[in-house]
Amino acid sequence: MKNIGFIGCGAMAQAMMPAIKTSGLDCTLAFSQRNRDHGRAFADRLGVRFVPNNSDLYGQVDVVVLAVKPQQLADLDLALAPGQETPLVLSLLAGTPLGQLRQALGHDRLIRVMPNVAASVAASMTVMAAGPGLSQEDIDLAKRILDTIGRTVILDEEGLDKAGALNGCGPAFFFQIMEACADALVALGIPRAISYEIAAQTMKGSADLALADQTHPAVLKDKVTSPGGTTIAGVCAMEKAGVRSGLIEAILASYGRTKEMSQ
Ligand SMILES: NC(=O)c1ccc[n+]([C@@H]2O[C@H](COP(=O)([O-])OP(=O)(O)OC[C@H]3O[C@@H](n4cnc5c(N)ncnc54)[C@H](OP(=O)(O)O)[C@@H]3O)[C@@H](O)[C@H]2O)c1
CATH class of the missing domain: 3.40.50.720 (NAD(P)-binding Rossmann-like Domain)
Structure with missing residues (x-):
């Protein structure tokens, strides 16, 4: 005890x-x-x-x-x-x-x-x-x-400060992503509350699967993107919008601010 x-x-x-x-x-x-x-x-x-x-x-x-x-x-x-x-x-x-x-x-x-x-x-x-x-x-x-x-x-300790830019600040990033995804469904006419539920559970399910599976995320992505299909069309749009580099920049910016604030 x-x-x-x-x-x-x-x-x-x-x-x-x-x-x-x-x-x-x-x-x-x-x-x-x-x-x-x-x-x-x-x-x-x-x-x-x-x-x-x-x-x-x-x-x-x-x-x-x-x-x-x-x-x-x-x-x-x-x-x-x-x-x-x-x-x-x-x-x-x-x-x-x-x-x-x-x-x-x-x-x-x-x-x-x-x-x-x-x-x-x-x-x-x-x-x-x-x-x-x-x-x-x-x-x-x-x-x-x-x-x-x-x-x-x-x-x-250095690793903790670096990782904090994702595990500490990350919930805000993921909430923003969730909100944007839900906005897209609302734009397509789905009610707001249902859009949030779909966005949140899709994120949660993907994260649960990645943690349980321990497979590289790119392999999991490849499994759900059939040639010429709907998902790859969305993936290409994400690449064009710079979503991945935007997220990398966000985490690096948060770590930069951590360093500034600790001085
Ligand atoms: N919130 C987050 O998401 C998060 C994430 C990671 C780490 N942290 C860290 O967790 C810590 C707490 O954050 P928080 O968001 O929980 O802060 P918070 O809501 O402001 O809570 C601080 C608490 O400390 C009490 N307190 C202040 N001075 C005290 C004293 N002299 N003696 C006893 N109690 C005192 C306050 O009581 P009174 O209200 O009575 O003044 C309040 O209950 C911070 O150091 C933060 O960096 C927070």
Whole structure:
């Protein structure tokens, strides 16, 4: 049984906690946050423990998930009482390097984590990067926790920042693609709600198939494009519009902005 505590209970913590709670992972969940009324209301709703004081929570749990905004890190005054063990810290703070976390928290039991909004439906693509010298036991524990909110891959810290341009920013790109696809069906006269459903499930089904099949996406595409058919006509239109290069540019631009913001 592991005791997991979230510090900060905003959008991301509220997406992650229900998924962890319903996953069957052998754990308890608690959290602290600034606004006590909101804290108590969320605790009642989800059936998890609210601890008003950050330091109390920090000293009581095995794993702390830091879920405040990066600029709020400096306000956290996290101290351990004598005899309390340093918790394993999973930091969600975007653009906050392990070195900065080490300075702020005064220890090395640190893992950076970049989840995405799909954590709320246990379908996050999460990237984690462990600090140097962390035990395999800590890394395995972090992965077990993160696997409850979706799928997890492990990269080094530089890789996490790069991958974040897709797994972190990507939902916005895919929502935009979904909207454009639905607009096309609406232009053809299909009702809006049905168009969105068709667009979303077609994207989801294609992604599920690619993950299950582990086949190169181009091979999967080739399987559904018959010579002279309807699909290849659409594929050619996509190429003419530069959809693939547009997506590559989008991800590179997001990574460029990540680098700018971390300076
Ligand atoms: N949202 C995403 O899609 C996403 C994706 C990947 C990573 N992240 C990262 O996840 C972290 C959280 O993001 P978010 O979107 O969940 O932010 P958010 O909705 O603004 O939540 C931040 C939470 O931190 C609490 N807080 C602030 N200062 C505090 C303090 N001194 N002590 C205790 N609690 C405090 C806030 O409580 P009050 O409201 O009471 O001030 C709020 O509940 C960020 O570092 C972000 O970079 C977010």
